[in-house]
Amino acid sequence: MSDPIDDLLDAAESGKSIIKNRDILHYSYIPDIILHRKSEQEQVTQSLLPILKKSRPSNLLVYGKPGTGKTLVVKKVLSKIQERVEKSNFPIKLIYSNSKEETTLYGLLVSLGRQLGLNEKELPSNGLAISVVFKRLLTKIDEDKLNAIFVIDEIDYLAQLVAKTGKDILYQLTRANERLTQGSLTLVGISNDLTFKERLDPRVISSLGEEEIVFTNYNVEQIKKILEERIHESFIPNSIEEPALNLIAALAGGEHGDARRAIDLLRVAGELAERQQSDKVTIEHVREASQKMEENKEEKSLKSFPLHEKLILIAIMKANGSSTGEIYSSYKNLCKAVGKDELTQRRITQMLSEIELSGIISGRLIHQGIHGRTKKYKLTISSEMIKKTFKDDLSLQDIV
Missing domain, CATH: 1.10.8.60 (Helicase, Ruva Protein; domain 3)
Structure with missing residues (x-):
C-alpha cells in the first residue's frame, strides 16, 4: 500500500508547476505600473508634494470599496517620496499601520511608536495611559524634529475603537501640530467605508478630511x-x-x-x-x-467572534426567525449550559445589531399592532457552517 504523503510529494516533484512566481499574486505586491489609477496616483502625489518642499501636507482621506487600489497607490507614492527624501537632509518619517490588525488603541499607538524608533523601555507594550503613550509619540517627533506622515489603513476600524473606548485619539491626531514646536504630523487615512465620517465627532471631520480622494470600483x-x-x-x-x-x-x-x-x-x-x-x-x-x-x-x-456572540448565533440557529426576546431566552439557557454569566438583554440587543452589520444574520422589523413592534433575526449562512466552525471550540462542543 503506497503512502499518500509520498504520493503527493512525488507528484509535486515530478509534475510541472504552472505558477512561476507566487509573490506577484500576493495582496502586498506593488506592480511597476498600477493600471487604471493614473488620476488617483496624481491626486495622492499632489496632496503629499509639500513634504518635498519642506512643508507639512494637508491631512488626507482616501475612500473606496475593498480592492479598488487605495493602499496600493498610497504605498507606491510613499515609496517614491521616500527614495527622494533619503537624498536630502530634511528629516521625514513615513509610517504605515493597519488599524484592523490592532485590536486595541494602545496596540495601534505602540505600532506607530516602534516605527518612530521608540523601544520597549521608552514605550512599553502595555501598562501606560493612552494619553501618556500619545505624549511620548509627540515628544519623539518634537525632539528629532521629524516631519511624520502617519498612514492609517482601514481607519474606520480606528473610529470603532474610539467609539468603544471613549478615547478620541483621532481628535488628538488631527490636533497634534498645535502641540508640536519642531517637526510636524500629517495623517493619511484609508477607508473602505464611505460613510464612516458620519460617526465622527464634528470637531474631527473638518481637520481630518482637509483633502479627500475617492477611488471608484x-x-x-x-x-x-x-x-x-x-x-x-x-x-x-x-x-x-x-x-x-x-x-x-x-x-x-x-x-x-x-x-x-x-x-x-x-x-x-x-x-x-x-x-x-x-x-x-x-x-x-x-x-x-x-x-x-x-x-x-x-x-x-465566525472563528474570530467572541464567546457571547457565538452563543447568540447558536441561539438564532436553534430557532431561526426568532424575535429578540426569544433569542435572549435561548441565549440565557446556553449560558447556563456552558457555565457562563449572561449579559443583559440590552447588551445582547446591541450585539445583534453589530453582528447584523457583518452580514452573517439579517433582521427585519415586525409590527404587532397594539403590542408594538419587534425585530426578528435569521441566519444568512447555513447551520452546518456554524456547527462545523464551532465544533472545535471546547466550550461549545456540547451545545452545537
Missing part, C-alpha cells in the same frame, strides 16, 4: 486587464484558459469591482489546477476556487 474590463498583467508575470505561457479568465473578471467585476478578490481567485484556481496536475486553469477550477474562498471567509469570520 473597477469594471469587468479593467479587472481583466489587471489579471492579464499579473498572469503574464506569474504564470507560464498559455496556462489560463480564456473562459476561465473571463469568469474570474466577471465574478469580481460584476459583484463589487474588487481587483484583490480577482487576483486571490486567480491564485486559488491556479493552485487547484496544480494540485490536480492540470496543464491549464479551467472554468471548473475557478468555480471550485470561488466556492472554497467563500467558505473560508465565512469560517474565518
Whole structure:
C-alpha cells in the first residue's frame, strides 16, 4: 500500500508547476505600473508634494470599496517620496499601520511608536495611559524634529475603537501640530467605508478630511486587464484558459469591482489546477476556487467572534426567525449550559445589531399592532457552517 504523503510529494516533484512566481499574486505586491489609477496616483502625489518642499501636507482621506487600489497607490507614492527624501537632509518619517490588525488603541499607538524608533523601555507594550503613550509619540517627533506622515489603513476600524473606548485619539491626531514646536504630523487615512465620517465627532471631520480622494470600483474590463498583467508575470505561457479568465473578471467585476478578490481567485484556481496536475486553469477550477474562498471567509469570520456572540448565533440557529426576546431566552439557557454569566438583554440587543452589520444574520422589523413592534433575526449562512466552525471550540462542543 503506497503512502499518500509520498504520493503527493512525488507528484509535486515530478509534475510541472504552472505558477512561476507566487509573490506577484500576493495582496502586498506593488506592480511597476498600477493600471487604471493614473488620476488617483496624481491626486495622492499632489496632496503629499509639500513634504518635498519642506512643508507639512494637508491631512488626507482616501475612500473606496475593498480592492479598488487605495493602499496600493498610497504605498507606491510613499515609496517614491521616500527614495527622494533619503537624498536630502530634511528629516521625514513615513509610517504605515493597519488599524484592523490592532485590536486595541494602545496596540495601534505602540505600532506607530516602534516605527518612530521608540523601544520597549521608552514605550512599553502595555501598562501606560493612552494619553501618556500619545505624549511620548509627540515628544519623539518634537525632539528629532521629524516631519511624520502617519498612514492609517482601514481607519474606520480606528473610529470603532474610539467609539468603544471613549478615547478620541483621532481628535488628538488631527490636533497634534498645535502641540508640536519642531517637526510636524500629517495623517493619511484609508477607508473602505464611505460613510464612516458620519460617526465622527464634528470637531474631527473638518481637520481630518482637509483633502479627500475617492477611488471608484473597477469594471469587468479593467479587472481583466489587471489579471492579464499579473498572469503574464506569474504564470507560464498559455496556462489560463480564456473562459476561465473571463469568469474570474466577471465574478469580481460584476459583484463589487474588487481587483484583490480577482487576483486571490486567480491564485486559488491556479493552485487547484496544480494540485490536480492540470496543464491549464479551467472554468471548473475557478468555480471550485470561488466556492472554497467563500467558505473560508465565512469560517474565518465566525472563528474570530467572541464567546457571547457565538452563543447568540447558536441561539438564532436553534430557532431561526426568532424575535429578540426569544433569542435572549435561548441565549440565557446556553449560558447556563456552558457555565457562563449572561449579559443583559440590552447588551445582547446591541450585539445583534453589530453582528447584523457583518452580514452573517439579517433582521427585519415586525409590527404587532397594539403590542408594538419587534425585530426578528435569521441566519444568512447555513447551520452546518456554524456547527462545523464551532465544533472545535471546547466550550461549545456540547451545545452545537
